[in-house]
Amino acid sequence: xxxxxxxxxxxxxxxxxxxxxxxxxxxxxxxxxxxxxTGLSKPTAAEAIRRLEEAGLVRDTGERTSxxxxxxxxxxxxxxxxxxxxxxxxxxxxTAETVNPSGAVRHRVxxxxxxxxxxxxxxxxxxxxxxxxxxxxDAESVRIAVVSAADPVDRATGALVHLPDAPFLLGAMSxxxxxxxxxxGPVLVDNxxxxxxxxxxxxxxxxxxxxxxxxxxxxxxEGLGCAVITDAEVRRGHRGLAGEIAHILxxxxxxxxVPFIAVFAQLGLRHAGSTAIDVTxxxxxxxxxxxxxxxxxxxxxxxxxxxxxTALCDPQxxxxxxxxxxxxxxxxAIQRAFAQxxxxxxxxxxxxxxxxxxxxxxxxxxAKLRTDxxxxxxx
Numbered sequence: 001x002x003x004x005x006x007x008x009x010x011x012x013x014x015x016x017x018x019x020x021x022x023x024x025x026x027x028x029x030x031x032x033x034x035x036x037x038t039g040l041s042k043p044t045a046a047e048a049i050r051r052l053e054e055a056g057l058v059r060d061t062g063e064r065t066s067x068x069x070x071x072x073x074x075x076x077x078x079x080x081x082x083x084x085x086x087x088x089x090x091x092x093x094x095t096a097e098t099v100n101p102s103g104a105v106r107h108r109v110x111x112x113x114x115x116x117x118x119x120x121x122x123x124x125x126x127x128x129x130x131x132x133x134x135x136x137x138d139a140e141s142v143r144i145a146v147v148s149a150a151d152p153v154d155r156a157t158g159a160l161v162h163l164p165d166a167p168f169l170l171g172a173m174s175x176x177x178x179x180x181x182x183x184x185g186p187v188l189v190d191n192x193x194x195x196x197x198x199x200x201x202x203x204x205x206x207x208x209x210x211x212x213x214x215x216x217x218x219x220x221x222e223g224l225g226c227a228v229i230t231d232a233e234v235r236r237g238h239r240g241l242a243g244e245i246a247h248i249l250x251x252x253x254x255x256x257x258v259p260f261i262a263v264f265a266q267l268g269l270r271h272a273g274s275t276a277i278d279v280t281x282x283x284x285x286x287x288x289x290x291x292x293x294x295x296x297x298x299x300x301x302x303x304x305x306x307x308x309x310t311a312l313c314d315p316q317x318x319x320x321x322x323x324x325x326x327x328x329x330x331x332x333a334i335q336r337a338f339a340q341x342x343x344x345x346x347x348x349x350x351x352x353x354x355x356x357x358x359x360x361x362x363x364x365x366x367a368k369l370r371t372d373x374x375x376x377x378x379x
Contacts, residue, residue, distance in 0.1 A: 015040055015048040016377045020057065023077050024101045024370055028061055030072035049075055056080045057377055077101060081373050083137065084365035085130060085145040085183065088358035089160075089175065090192070091117065091168045091222060091276070094125050095358055096133035098142075101373060103366050109133040119160075119173035126178050134182060143372050145187040146365040147175045148195040148357040150223065155240025158189040165246045165261045167223045167276035185372065188364070193219045193243060193321075194234045195360030197227035199352040200319055202363055207351060215317040216309045217350070218245075218302070220325025222276045224260060226305065228313050250304030253297050263301045267294070279323045286329050299333035303341065306334075310343050321350035 018038040023029065029037065035045035052058035057078055065072035081101055088095045091113065098107040111129035113122065134142060151160040151169045158176040160169050176187040197217035204210045217227040226243040228235045236242050245260055252258035253266040264270050269282050285294050302325075306318055320326060320334065326349045335347050352359060 012048070012051065013378045015044055016052055017374050019045065019048045019052060020077070020373060020377055021370070023058065023075065024373075027102065028063065028074040028076045030065060030074055032072060034075070052377060055377060057373065077373075080141075082141045082143040082184075082369065083134075084369040085133065085142055085179070086358065086362040086365040087126070087130065087145065087147045087175070087179070088192070088355070088361060089122065089126065089147065089149040089151075090357070091115070091150050094122075094129045095355075096126075096129040097358070097362060098133050098137070099362060099366055099369070101366065101370050105362075107133045107135065117169050119169065119171040122160075122169060123173050123178050126175060130179055130182055139182055140184045142183045142185075144185040144365060144368045145179045145183045146361045146368070147179070147187065147189040148192045148361040149175060149189060150192045150357075152244055153189050153191045153240050155236050155238070158187065160189075161241070163241070163244060163246075165259075165275040167274060188368075190234075190236070190240075190361075191225065191243075192357035193217065193225035194227045194236070195358075195364075196321055196350070196352065196356035197229055197234060197319070197360070199356045199360035199363065200321070200350055201229065201232070202360075203352040212317060214313075214315050215319055216306070216313055216315045216345075217319045217321060218305065218309075218325065219322045220302070220320065220330070221322035222279050224277075226309065228309070228315075230313065245305050248305050248308055250301040252301070260301060260305060263298070267297065277324075282324050283327065286324070286327055291329060292333075295329045295333035296337070298330065299337040302334050303337045306338055306345075306347075307341055307343075310341075310345055315345055318345050318347045319350050320347060321352075321356060326350060326353070 022037045031046050035042045058075055059078040061074045061076050063074040083098050083100055086097045093113055094111045096109045097105050099105055109129045109132040111125045149160050152163055154161050159172050159174040162169055162171050175189050179187045201212050204212050213232040214230050219225040224246050226245045247259040249257045250260045252263050264277050269278050271278050331349050
């Protein structure tokens with residue numbers, strides 16, 4: 001069989017990509033340093049730098065090396081490579097961040113939200129937060145936007161969907177329609193629990209070296225949600241509404257089957273006139289003298305959800321996240337209750353605890369921005 005040699009165009013593309021990825025990880029490097037870091041020869045690295053300069057993706061910083069030997073020129077990514085926008089639409093506030101290809105947050109804006117959150121008010125605040133996070137940047141400079149939203153997201157349109165008993169947005173609105181005029185590329189929207197699950201997978205890979213490809217992420221906070229990850233991908237369902245668990249039938253406080261969300265109404269743990277769970281009261285009661293019984297009641301309901309998820313998804317692990325689900329008393333109660341089921345799976349609290357939804361969206365935005373830059377170098 002004849003040996004097929006790679007084309008010159010392919011070799012050039014690979015060299016250019018190696019230089020770009022290296023400069024994404026290190027702010028500035030000389031030709032010699034780039035050659036060493038990429039494993040390219042000095043002439044090959046120099047040619048790649050020349051091509052990338054002509055393409056407007058790499059620039060001469062104007063800085064020079066000092067000391068003995070020849071003077072070296074420092075190179076960095078050009079400002080023309082652009083930025084990405086990462087947004088978290090949460091019940092209390094919208095957070096918008098501008099990130100560069102190296103992963104640094106250049107601007108961060110937090111815009112408070114007031115309840116009840118209507119589509120009009122959320123759209124207005126979203127636009128304001130995004131504009132403030134992108135000072136002086138035109139749409140061509142903003143290559144992609146990634147949005148996390150505390151509401152179900154229609155997979156086909158990217159619009160937020162208000163389902164019965166959803167505690168946040170009182171109606172439908174489209175973050176993509178709001179942000180698209182500010183962005184030259186796509187606007188990707190998914191719900192907050194799915195982004196938190198992606199962040200959890202990344203954190204476990206980095207901190208523990210664990211390849212977590214099949215797991216269930218259960219969010220127990222002001223709202224209730226679930227993300228299903230199989231073969232390392234979030235399963236969103238036909239409409240994007242997979243994981244909406246509020247109406248799964250579970251054991252109620254009186255022992256009769258009721259929708260999951262109704263358990264909190266039975267226990268007096270929902271805000272008055274709202275479907276949102278009163279997290280402050282719930283956490284206080286968990287630490288009170290009757291906290292153990294409350295934890296057992298809630299754990300029985302949670303296990304109703306987990307039993308269904310285990311039967312349908314066969315996960316290797318169940319991760320519990322959220323503002324009250326990760327308390328030690330709840331984790332232990334859920335672990336004890338679930339251990340009595342016919343099919344059991346290890347249950348652990350989430351490791352990604354600091355803004356997990358925004359972290360997941362930000363990580364995706366950076367990765368997609370990098371991919372966009374590489375694709376432009378090959379065009």
